[in-house]
Amino acid sequence: MAIDWYEEFVDTDHTPGPDELVALYYFEPAAGISKEEAVGRIASESSTGTWTTLFTMPPRMRDLQAKAFEIEGNYVKIAYPLALWEEGNAPQLLSGIAGNVFGMKALESLRLIDASLPADYLRHFKGPHFGMEGIRDMMKVHGRPLTGAVPKPKVGFTAEEHAEVGYETWMGGFDFVKDDENLTSLSFNRFEDRVRAMTTMRDRAEQETGDVKSAFINITADTETMKKRAEMLADYGWNYAMIDVVVTGTAAVATLRDHCSDLGLAIHAHRAMHAAFDRDEKHGITMQFLAKIMRLIGVAQIHTGTAVGKLVGTKAEATVLADMVREKHTNAVDHMALDQDWGAIKSAFPVSSGGLHPGLVPDVLDIYGSDLVLLVSGGIHGHPKHAGRRHGHHAGN
Ligand code: CAP
Numbered sequence: 001m002a003i004d005w006y007e008e009f010v011d012t013d014h015t016p017g018p019d020e021l022v023a024l025y026y027f028e029p030a031a032g033i034s035k036e037e038a039v040g041r042i043a044s045e046s047s048t049g050t051w052t053t054l055f056t057m058p059p060r061m062r063d064l065q066a067k068a069f070e071i072e073g074n075y076v077k078i079a080y081p082l083a084l085w086e087e088g089n090a091p092q093l094l095s096g097i098a099g100n101v102f103g104m105k106a107l108e109s110l111r112l113i114d115a116s117l118p119a120d121y122l123r124h125f126k127g128p129h130f131g132m133e134g135i136r137d138m139m140k141v142h143g144r145p146l147t148g149a150v151p152k153p154k155v156g157f158t159a160e161e162h163a164e165v166g167y168e169t170w171m172g173g174f175d176f177v178k179d180d181e182n183l184t185s186l187s188f189n190r191f192e193d194r195v196r197a198m199t200t201m202r203d204r205a206e207q208e209t210g211d212v213k214s215a216f217i218n219i220t221a222d223t224e225t226m227k228k229r230a231e232m233l234a235d236y237g238w239n240y241a242m243i244d245v246v247v248t249g250t251a252a253v254a255t256l257r258d259h260c261s262d263l264g265l266a267i268h269a270h271r272a273m274h275a276a277f278d279r280d281e282k283h284g285i286t287m288q289f290l291a292k293i294m295r296l297i298g299v300a301q302i303h304t305g306t307a308v309g310k311l312v313g314t315k316a317e318a319t320v321l322a323d324m325v326r327e328k329h330t331n332a333v334d335h336m337a338l339d340q341d342w343g344a345i346k347s348a349f350p351v352s353s354g355g356l357h358p359g360l361v362p363d364v365l366d367i368y369g370s371d372l373v374l375l376v377s378g379g380i381h382g383h384p385k386h387a388g389r390r391h392g393h394h395a396g397n
């Protein structure tokens with residue numbers, strides 16, 4: 001006989017145990033679907049799920065069922081038994097709580113806001129290799145934001161031209177030169193050539209300034225190529241690799257996290273493509289959840305927006321994101337973040353970039369404080385005095 005099976009997955013008397021994983025969603029039921037049915041279907045589809053008439057279920061299966069236990073307006077909290085989740089497997093977590101559920105006809109929309117991870121789950125993840133203090137010691141920069149700039153236009157320079165701009169950037173006082181997200185290894189600027197040219201310029205800038213100079217050189221490609229590119233960076237004395245973490249995916253980032261740690265490389269995580277799923281407040285996955293996953297896997301820093309620059313993101317979001325990556329304990333924020341104790345997982349730097357120019361820097365420091373990687377790019381390379389100098393003609397003629 002047919003049981004209204006989704007009711008098995010709703011229990012508003014349930015109190016999550018200390019070893020249960022809790023996910024917070026925003027949801028809108030489709031027409032004709034009650035909230036109870038909607039949340040029961042989300043809990044079902046993201047755990048043991050079934051829609052056929054149930055046979056008499058063995059106890060083990062029943063114990064694995066998720067429970068929607070708190071419905072408040074269009075927000076629901078769902079508790080998941082620990083046994084549902086493979087130790088240390090971030091892709092599998094996403095397939096569970098951020099997989100089929102987005103395509104259910106029973107829902108008009110669904111947004112995964114955050115998930116609070118129990119200690120017994122968290123301890124299987126390595127987290128950042130260095131942590132913010134480790135990065136500061138490595139760069140010998142304390143008490144101020146770390147700074148960098150991206151040669152603009154995004155692509156078009158040869159490796160030598162790119163390195164020349166890099167030299168000017170370092171001599172201008174910046175700690176880092178960052179590749180743009182779509183610069184990898186192009187016919188006019190091969191990765192290997194750029195590494196060699198940048199190494200020469202870095203050594204010169206370090207000699208002339210006495211400071212540690214570094215770069216976020218973009219290794220984004222298939223995983224095997226990324227591993228080889230990381231090895232070349234280490235061979236040439238670099239201490240960072242840049243990865244576009246959304247387009248490469250959590251599995252590749254996890255593989256490279258281990259490889260880069262062995263090589264002594266920190267990972268700069270660019271988040272290009274995040275706005276495909278985190279911009280719509282009613283559907284998709286929040287940036288704070290992406291930031292949580294990437295800190296868990298172990299990037300050293302991740303772009304978290306500027307709230308004042310050219311790309312989407314509010315001040316409240318930037319603050320939640322900064323806490324998500326920096327704090328030992330992330331406090332719950334209504335409908336934005338769940339309480340999270342990070343245990344032994346080290347901190348990661350928020351990176352503020354995107355449409356920044358010196359005039360906006362005070363606003364950004366207001367939001368983030370000084371534990372930050374601050375990138376100004378178009379904001380300096382676009383400077384009227386700067387534009388003409390590089391190519392032999394003088395601005396103004
Ligand atoms: C910034 C940037 C970064 C954005 C990414 C760009 O350059 O290099 O990719 O910061 O956005 O290509 O736009 P500008 P976010 O400073 O010239 O804008 O940091 O929000 O992920």
Ligand code: MG
Nearest residue numbers: 150154180181
């Ligand atoms: Mg860019």
